[in-house]
Amino acid sequence: MKKILIVEDDPKIAFGLCVRLKANGYITWVAEDAITALRLTLSHKPDLIVLDISLPAGNGLTLAERLCELPEACETPIIIATGSADPRLSEKALEIGAVALLRKPYHADTLLMAARQALALSERRPHAVAPAGRLSPPPGKGERKRVLIVEDDEKVAKALALRIQAAGFDTSVATDGLSGVRCAVETRPDAVVLDISLPAGDGFSVAERIRANVATPVPLIFLTASKRQEFRQRAHQLGAAGFFEKPYQPEALLAAINQATRATAA
Numbered sequence: 001m002k003k004i005l006i007v008e009d010d011p012k013i014a015f016g017l018c019v020r021l022k023a024n025g026y027i028t029w030v031a032e033d034a035i036t037a038l039r040l041t042l043s044h045k046p047d048l049i050v051l052d053i054s055l056p057a058g059n060g061l062t063l064a065e066r067l068c069e070l071p072e073a074c075e076t077p078i079i080i081a082t083g084s085a086d087p088r089l090s091e092k093a094l095e096i097g098a099v100a101l102l103r104k105p106y107h108a109d110t111l112l113m114a115a116r117q118a119l120a121l122s123e124r125r126p127h128a129v130a131p132a133g134r135l136s137p138p139p140g141k142g143e144r145k146r147v148l149i150v151e152d153d154e155k156v157a158k159a160l161a162l163r164i165q166a167a168g169f170d171t172s173v174a175t176d177g178l179s180g181v182r183c184a185v186e187t188r189p190d191a192v193v194l195d196i197s198l199p200a201g202d203g204f205s206v207a208e209r210i211r212a213n214v215a216t217p218v219p220l221i222f223l224t225a226s227k228r229q230e231f232r233q234r235a236h237q238l239g240a241a242g243f244f245e246k247p248y249q250p251e252a253l254l255a256a257i258n259q260a261t262r263a264t265a266a
Helices: 011-023 034-044 060-069 088-095 108-124 154-166 177-187 203-213 229-237 250-265
Strands: 003-007 027-031 048-052 078-082 100-103 146-150 170-174 191-195 220-224 242-245
Touching: 003 011, 003 034, 011 027, 011 108, 027 034, 034 048, 034 060, 048 060, 048 108, 060 078, 078 088, 078 108, 088 100, 088 177, 100 108, 100 177, 108 177, 146 154, 146 177, 154 170, 154 250, 170 177, 177 191, 177 203, 191 203, 191 250, 203 220, 220 229, 220 250, 229 242, 242 250
Parallel strands: 003 027, 003 048, 048 078, 078 100, 146 170, 146 191, 191 220, 220 242
Antiparallel strands: none
């Protein structure tokens, strides 16, 4: 059975999470502060940590950074929960490697889904083989090429997916930075079409995280509605396979995707 540590100072919330997680087959522990969380992490080595940011003995983000430094916990996935609406928290969560950021109040099913995804991803991580937490490329070369679309406008994302599927690709869609990184690690796409403006981390931060966590170099194609020249320069520095300012010609984007995926197959 998978073990989950809940770091939450509100006893009612902690109790409710324990009940729901235990009902779904997980073993749980609760820490009400950062000191207890560190002690339980070292003694029980949980498979997943659900971490509230507001804690009485240490900030949750500081605790997350400390956990990432510990050999016993550096690869343990962390789901961050917060009652704050501060948009900067999304970027910070991305920086420390959180697998999900949940804004309170969230539905218990949302946590369960995030927990299942995080644990499944952790099981696929080949600790003894891949350096620096990178995942090995998937076997098999005969299947359709996979394109990940990271775009926070759901209508735009759906239209892109339909157009790219019609051109013979399989597609996945993520609507924020955290989901984009997680999906890239899980599916290991042959190319990523990435909007620069995202609610959970800007596209460049997401691109860096994808490059850091996927073993095989993934071609990146950036989309933006901005005319800022520094965006184009930054994309070039990251070795982008394409850079398109909205509105763009769909045929040109498909050509860039075809060229990028052919290059990775070579």
